[in-house]
Amino acid sequence: MSQVWREVADPRKHRDYMSTRNEGGISIEVPKDNLLKQWVYFAHVCNFTFQFSSIEQVKMCREYFLKKTHPSTREIGHDLEHYWHFWFSKLPKGIKRKKQREMIVRALDVILANWS
Template sequence: MARHWKEKLDPSKHRDFMRGYQDAGGLPMDAPRDNLLESWVYFVEVAGFTFQFVSVDQIHEALRYFEEKVHPSTKEYNNGLEHHWQPWFCRLAPGIKSEAKRVKVVKALQATLIEYGSET
């Protein structure tokens, strides 16, 4: 059974795992400049894996990725950068892209967007 929830952004606890090319540790989050504006981190737990998103746009990006059944090669030119810098979809857990789990992930992400999609 998939579930989703959101938590207030806590820079000491939450990291951005989808922004740019990075290692597996994620990038640190900045505290919001304005304390009156709430910043949220969204979580989706499905198929034994928990996704963490720092924006609704990231949920849309993940949904677009998982809606595709076949993905192109991820091999790219490396101009001497660290070999372990990868886009977020290259660091997904093994098996999460299998057809049975992919369908579950798509449904869970769609349900999350129904609830939180209007937030910015």
């Protein structure tokens, strides 16, 4: 069973892991106008919680998990440290299997249907 929810972005609490290769992510930037709300989207599926700082990141993750096969994550010149890898290189083992991919795509579809 998967859970999806959203929260108002809080730079002290939420991090953006997908737009950077930094291991700890970067702080989410909130709009200076306090009338505009920035949302952070979550999907807890397959014992892993995905955190997205925008709907575009949800779409990008959905496209990634729709693919049956994924290319190698090895990059020339970036194999020295663990924190130089993309977000999809840091996913837990076994989460790219067919059954898990289908569950993740369904959860991401719910986020897109509810809040895009």
